[in-house]
Amino acid sequence: MIMKIQIELNGRNIEREIEPDLTLLDFVRREGCYSVKCGCETSNCGLCTVWMDNRPVLSCSVLAVRADGHAVTTLEGVQERAEEFGTYLADQGGEQCGFCNPGFIMNVLAMEDELTDPTAEEIREYFAGNLCRCSGYESQLRAILNYFNEKRGKV
Amino acid sequence: MLTIREYKKAESLQEAYELNQKKTSRILGGGVWLRMGDRRIGTVIDLSGLRLDQITEDVDEFVIGCMVTLRDLEMHKGLAEYTSGAIKESVRHIVGVQFRNCATVGGSIYGRFGFSDILTIFLAMDTEVELYHVGRVALSEFIHMPYDNDILVALHVKKTPLSICYLSQRNTATDFPVVACAVSEYGNKTHISIGARPARAEVVTTALFPADEEERRRAVDGVLSKFTFGTNRRAGADYRRHIAGVLIERAYLKIL
Numbered sequence: 001m002i003m004k005i006q007i008e009l010n011g012r013n014i015e016r017e018i019e020p021d022l023t024l025l026d027f028v029r030r031e032g033c034y035s036v037k038c039g040c041e042t043s044n045c046g047l048c049t050v051w052m053d054n055r056p057v058l059s060c061s062v063l064a065v066r067a068d069g070h071a072v073t074t075l076e077g078v079q080e081r082a083e084e085f086g087t088y089l090a091d092q093g094g095e096q097c098g099f100c101n102p103g104f105i106m107n108v109l110a111m112e113d114e115l116t117d118p119t120a121e122e123i124r125e126y127f128a129g130n131l132c133r134c135s136g137y138e139s140q141l142r143a144i145l146n147y148f149n150e151k152r153g154k155v
Numbered sequence: 156m157l158t159i160r161e162y163k164k165a166e167s168l169q170e171a172y173e174l175n176q177k178k179t180s181r182i183l184g185g186g187v188w189l190r191m192g193d194r195r196i197g198t199v200i201d202l203s204g205l206r207l208d209q210i211t212e213d214v215d216e217f218v219i220g221c222m223v224t225l226r227d228l229e230m231h232k233g234l235a236e237y238t239s240g241a242i243k244e245s246v247r248h249i250v251g252v253q254f255r256n257c258a259t260v261g262g263s264i265y266g267r268f269g270f271s272d273i274l275t276i277f278l279a280m281d282t283e284v285e286l287y288h289v290g291r292v293a294l295s296e297f298i299h300m301p302y303d304n305d306i307l308v309a310l311h312v313k314k315t316p317l318s319i320c321y322l323s324q325r326n327t328a329t330d331f332p333v334v335a336c337a338v339s340e341y342g343n344k345t346h347i348s349i350g351a352r353p354a355r356a357e358v359v360t361t362a363l364f365p366a367d368e369e370e371r372r373r374a375v376d377g378v379l380s381k382f383t384f385g386t387n388r389r390a391g392a393d394y395r396r397h398i399a400g401v402l403i404e405r406a407y408l409k410i411l
Binding site: 001019020021023043044049055056062065066068107110111125126127129 | 158159185199226250251328329
């Protein structure tokens with residue numbers, strides 16, 4: 001059975017015909033959003049993080065048909081904000097292989113929108129679902145704290 | 156790999172229920188458990204258009220719709236206040252925010268999974284499930300019902316004044332719990348719910364724990380003897396039993 005869906009992808013309204021078991025991850029990659037990666041196949045790693053109606057979700061576990069009528073945002077849709085945070089990440093050596101970064105950055109920006117002035121503990125908790133095999137997480141935490149401190153004028 | 160032949164976004168609960176009577180149909184919750192394994196599903200039935208994603212509150216109870224996400228549960232101020240933060244504690248270890256934005260209360264409770272943190276904590280509260288066909292059933296009864304083709308519509312949590320604490324033990328953060336424990340006091344009784352045994356949570360209701368430490372330890376041992384514990388890759392039965400006893404004591408001391 002082929003289904004027709006309408007999604008607002010990175011601000012652009014698109015209409016497509018898809019299979020009912022197509023995941024949102026595979027859908028967005030078909031649309032050229034290659035920042036969204038498949039990491040674990042077990043809904044654990046956070047690499048596939050996208051926003052659905054501005055909430056971070058695991059695109060590997062969401063059926064694309066469920067996104068019908070919703071707004072989906074990938075890293076490609078928030079490039080300016082992502083680049084800004086990316087400089088803080090690079091400054092702290094928070095990026096090594098880079099594979100986890102798109103999902104990680106999507107979650108940082110989601111956290112910025114959701115939480116007000118998070119503590120280090122709250123940040124760690126928010127990022128429990130973003131796994132990184134390279135970094136040990138401390139450099140990433142420093143990057144986030146520096147980013148938030150500068151944004152809030154607490155340099 | 157999950158394969159689905161047909162997708163239907165239900166326009167009513169009746170439609171969803173009728174569709175779900177076919178053996179090859181499945182209700183779609185968050186999809187995070189459904190995606191695992193090699194199921195071949197005939198029709199997946201999506202309830203997301205039925206406005207079952209709300210938590211409502213009145214004088215008597217909380218009504219938690221089946222499509223409420225675990226993140227919604229975590230962030231709900233009313234539930235946080237009622238449970239003194241225990242609801243948040245029960246879900247905050249579950250993978251990450253993105254996962255909890257997908258996983259639903261209905262999927263978690265209907266599944267009656269052994270590893271379920273939220274089944275464990277809701278069993279320690281005055282909770283009923285609302286099933287579309289059968290109606291309202293105590294959660295403690297629901298966990299013993301066979302899987303069938305009914306639809307879990309909502310949880311009803313009566314606002315009985317209570318003290319409650321949730322604790323769990325995990326081998327690594329964000330992993331399934333090795334033991335899950337919720338202890339509450341309401342209605343002049345102590346309610347102890349132990350999950351991830353590795354079997355699904357069960358609740359034991361007993362007289363209020365004595366104030367004396369030695370007597371309380373004996374009471375905890377008596378409660379523990381009513382639960383069975385097993386061994387799997389994550390932990391052995393003896394370890395689980397020991398940790399469960401520790402968690403019961405710690406949880407009880409927190410609610411004093």
